[in-house]
Amino acid sequence: MDALNNLMYGFGIALEPINIAYVFAGVFAGTIIGMLPGLGPISALALMIPITFAMEPSSGLILMAGVYYGAIFGGSTSSILLNAPGVAGTVATSFDGYPMAKQGMAGKALAIAAYASFIGGTVSVIFLMLVAPLLSKVAVSFGPAEYFALMVLGLTAVVSLSDKSLVKGLIAAVVGVMISIVGIDTQTGTERFTFNSIQLLDGIDFLVVALGIFALAEVFYMLLRGGGGKEAPRNAIGSLKLSGSEVKKIAGPISRSSVLGFFTGVLPGAGATIGSFLGYSMEKRLAKDGDTFGQGNIKGVAAPEAANNAACTGSFVPLLTLGVPGSGTTAVLLGALLVMGVTPGPMMLEQRPDVFWGVIASMYIGNIFLLVLNLPLIPLIAKILDLPRPLLLSMILIFCMIGVYGMSFSVFDLLLLLGFGLLGLGMRLFGFPTAPLILALILGNIMEESMRRALQISGGDWSTFIDKPISLSLLVIAMLSLGLPLLKKRRNKAATAAN
């Protein structure tokens, strides 16, 4: 009952009129920021620090947290409508969201994303409230060896992401890892694949690759395949309503992915992205209709959206209970809290319960605001698909270029974007799946760094990966998830051969 009392106390703070206004302003700004690629939540929050400087710490954090989860909430829109994921956490949403939009079900896809985000967000706030202090131990139990194992597990999703040909999927994944290597190696300071270009020193940003091989490649592809509207016209956006059977279909994926997302979010690192990919591939394997994933299956939208919003809330666990940032965004939040005179950490619950419980309570309110705000907006935003084909294609082009340029102000990145657009087109024409490339790009870096750190700590002893129970179990799960589908395939083949 303690939690309930604390929650009531938190609501007392979050329901002050000024704080309600801040929650609303935060989630509204966040939704807009999420919809536009380029201005990610990190930059948006850094720019807000001067505004929050003079605020009450609880109000300041309520506002900034609202921007953060609002941006993740709104991030699915461009993935679904334009195949242009703005942040890494919403890449998996485009796998089925965009096909749904192409089939005239954009409204339904966006509505499912909104419901799944809402439930993922709310479920994880409940977890945050009940078990946050206990989970701080879980967050620190992951060292380099454990992260390596987790990344390996994440990479096994390549198998479920490469439908037609596993070999082509693996080739795409290797290319992704190679792209992730570009830049200064943080372990030694050596430049790799930079060709003496200072623009490549920091590596290639995820956004450039994702917008290139997804959105730009799609534009090129449509141009090639007769952009004059020979294909079925993108008719209306379809209904937003879900039938009873559809609700039943997505209930399981949403609840499983919410829990999964929350726990991956708790781990400092790439929580939302890994959460959404793991959620997607888990549901694909569990589903009876798993082979329709990637062609517009509603579960394929629901699972990653629930997972990435849950992970976003989960990432507040290390921030609030340990005072360590779990991601770039929470690092900025930590900085802002320090400026406001609040030190997050083990003592925060006792010293500043108003901030801790006020923010948690505000997240319940914020998630409701987001749902109420986003549902009526769907028909308006989805109208973009009614635009004539040539206009729509040029808009996607401009949208991608502004997103990339706005991030780095670098013309070089625009050329890279174009290059990746052509790469994506080539991959499509020759039947290479693009999703494994993106997954490997996102995970490759952390995987390599963690592996080398772990080996440096162990003095070069590889058994460190199997000596640690968490690392060992993750590796075993990874082996199983790789091996079982292959075994199943072989057995099926043997069975058909016997017949």
Next chain:
Amino acid sequence: MTTLSLKRIAVLALPMAALAMTTSAQAQEWTPSKSIEFIAPANPGGGWDTLVRTMSRVIQQESLADESFAAINVPGGGGVVAWAQVARDSGNPHKLFATSPPMILVPLAGASRYDHTDFTPIARINTDYSIILVAADSEYQTLEDLFEALKANPGLSVGGGSAPGSMDHISMAGLASAAGMEPSAVNYIPFSGGGDAMTNLMGGHIEAVIGGAGEAVGQLGEGSQLRALGVSSEERLGGGLAEVPTYQEQGYDYTFDIWRGVMGAPEMPEEAVEYYETLFAEMLETDAWREASDQLGWIDAYQDSETFGAFLDEQQAQFSSVLTDLGLLRQ
């Protein structure tokens, strides 16, 4: 006559005199004719960015300058991209950037075409110090305990928040050498930031962490999972770190400053340099600055352009000898 002598006093000395000077000596002063580009050579959120934004805010809040300071982020290569951009803008008096030890270290590691001598030093602003942390339940109570263990077992890992050859590593290597160890014998593990290193220390994955005192202060004190063994300052620090002994108190003759300052485009006119160094000295005296730097754990360490320039040369000599010991010098 009066203007001249007043001006001389202000240049030579004290921030206090600066206030009087700006009001009375405007006639021959250089003042900016448009807004000043104040570059943080990194993404939003880091140390450089915080310095740039805090300074710009205080200057504006206290109406210290007629033109505004526009904070601009130019990320890339740990500063390299921004430096290359500023270096092309020789003589421009409206272009400044935030700087700290990487300005010396990155060029020494061979990663930048430009080094600190290519730019105009304006002023050192403040400083932070290194701190050595262990887990709260660790058996090491003093630096001596830690170094004895490290000497006996060089495999023990010491984490830091930055790449090999950068600030944390250099600071650790210098201390190790003061403790009679071969600097390259320390098993330094680079993490992606101070927070990441501290998380790994809490989880027991590494033995110790070297990091910035300002960043660590929030992790210390009652109920904390970490404990500090020493700071790299000459005298004990205040606030939450008052209990932490210095290296020197424990018999290790070594100090390390994580200084922060401002530099400008190459060949900046002298009048402009004077204008900025006086302005920043004035800024350090304001209440708004005091408040902000208390909260961020910054310690004022002002130096004017000339002193700062000489200090940078000294730092370069010192760092290059440590990097040579580590085998990381690539110039």
